[in-house]
Amino acid sequence: MTISVRRTAALAAVAALSAALAACGGGTGTPDAGGRARMGASAAPSAPASASPSAAGSATPPPGPGSSPPATPQAGAPGKAPTMAPGPGGLTPVFDRAKQHTDKTVALTFDADMTSDQGPRAAGGERFDNPQLISTLRTLKVPSTVFMTGRWAEEYPDQAKSIGTDPNFEIANHSYSHHAFKSPCYGLPTLDEAAARADVDRAFEAFRKAGAVNTVPYFRFPGGCYDDQALRAISTAKVTAVQWDVVSGDAFAKDPDAVAEQVLSGVKPGSVVVMHCTRSAAPVTEEAIRKIVPELRKRGYRFVKVSDLIGK
């Protein structure tokens, strides 16, 4: 009886863990998690046409050489980067792939997840960071976009600064709390409209405090869960919401070859790949990257940041 109860409890714990990871953005800890996250990517039924990725052509181009010199980057404030025009009614635009691209460019994105209530777990030794992954991306010279939660930047300020001052990277906003901006979303606690807007600001503030300067006005909804109400709630933040078209399946993966295979079979010109920068929930990502990068280069692909996809 005791064993049975323990087993049930253990299974419940695993289920909760899988749900939390799936909520990290494109997780495939459970067979349907990726599908549900993908649904989130396209489940904005009344999303305006201009909010579709094909509207990337209307992106505001970066300042040309003849324009006034850029201001000195200010730590934490979202820097100058191309954004998409808002949808009708000012809705936050959504980008998931540069579909107009015919050249072989691909953006690897890494969600640096930490939920606001995970402090005790970090204090207990659980690692939500992945310095080896960042190091490998530097060594392989893979420009990358890190979608960081504000809570992660608070837990690892030195790494946030290091990533946020390295031109190889750009830091985008993955909320402060990693709570849901739409309900339901993998069991995550849901923020109301006012809290949602404040949560975005609080993450940029955490990047600023850490000393990050390479921040960009892009936002990834926790779990990829959003609807028109969520897009409206954060519209005054003037960010572009960034989803993905390739789920890496690195969430709780044990086999780096399987992750690499899934990415390699999914990448198309202009793709955005979602992966994770947290050893706790994505332990084989670094190893998968060492397989993915040379193979995609062999196939003629060039790695770019999300800002390069949106700005082109």
Ligand SMILES: [Zn+2]
């Ligand atoms: Zn996430």
